Amino acid sequence: MSKTFQVGAGNKVKLCVALLPLGDRTEPIDVTITAGSGITSGAAxxxxxxxxxxxxxxxxxxxxxxxxxxxxxxxxxxxxDDTTLTIEAAAAALTGSSTATYTAKLRLLGGTQLSAKLNSDRADVLVFEDLLGYKDGAITGQSWELPWTANLLSSDEAFRRVFYAASNAVSGREVYVWQQDPPPAGYAVGDGLKGAAVVMNLDKSLESSAICKVSLSFMGQGSPTITRYSLT
Structure with missing residues (x-):
């Protein structure tokens, strides 16, 4: 079976995800890591x-x-600037100098549904009588939500990031998400939004030995960063 999960029209909507360090909500970047010496089996x-x-x-x-x-x-x-990585016990050894590339922005494949919800909390403010019956108010908070449903391979690395964040939500683990709409005619990139979010209401079921059905919501607090459609 292919290591990637391909879909048709659903591929026009793009959703990418990265894990965030605890307490850090800045947009992640790609990092190339170089280890000068070998990795021993069981190394921490x-x-x-x-x-x-x-x-x-x-x-x-x-x-x-x-x-x-x-x-x-x-x-x-x-x-x-860290020079030491703390890891789970290495499953095997690797001799000599080695490198690894951390790709921050991994795309979630197999999505079958995606919508965006922007929410605002409003508190009524007492005012003098309005002859038309209107109330004044103040916006006290804002949040946003990306519901997502997909059929994907259980080995999908982007989904494993999401599952890890959902499993460790109580510790404050969050993800950074990039969402992009289909581009208008003549453009390469569509409108979208990005920002830090928690993984809410994750439901996973195995449809076969390799394919799982997943539904969840990415919930962000405050205002997301809006991205505009462009030629590149």
Whole structure:
């Protein structure tokens, strides 16, 4: 079976996700990680060159020395300029210098439905009598929501990020999401929004040995960042 899940018209709506370090809601960036020495089996840490950006705990990293690859999972958040990665026990050894590329923006494939909801909390404010019966008010808060339903492969790495965040929501684990509408005629990129969100109401069921059906909502607080359609 293919390692990716392809869909038809649903592919026109794009949704990408990254795990966020605890307490950090800035937009993640790609990071190249270099380990100067080998990785030993069962190792709990890796010495690397200073990181150029943060990477959230729970993120898998594929280190390769050119001939072999070992996947490790961060056991704690890694910050910019860190030179040591705390990892879950490495499942195998890897000799010599190796590199890994952290891709912040991974696309969720297989989505069958996506809509955006923007919500505002309003408090009524007492005013003098209005002859037309209107009340005045003040906006006291705002939130936004991206409901999402999909049929996807259970090995989909982007979904595994989402599942990790949902499983660790009580610890404050959040994700950063990028949503993009289909572009207008003549344009390459459609309108969209992006921002930090928590994973709410995740429902997962296995439809076969490899395909799972998933529904969830990404819930963000405050105003999301709006992105505009463009040529590139």
């Amino acid at each position: 840490s890796i010495t690397v060159t200073a990181l150029t950006g943060p990477i959230a705990g729970g993120t898998p990293l594929d280190f390769t020395n050119g001939t072999a690859t070992v996947t490790v999972y961060l056991a704690a958040d890694a910050k910019t």
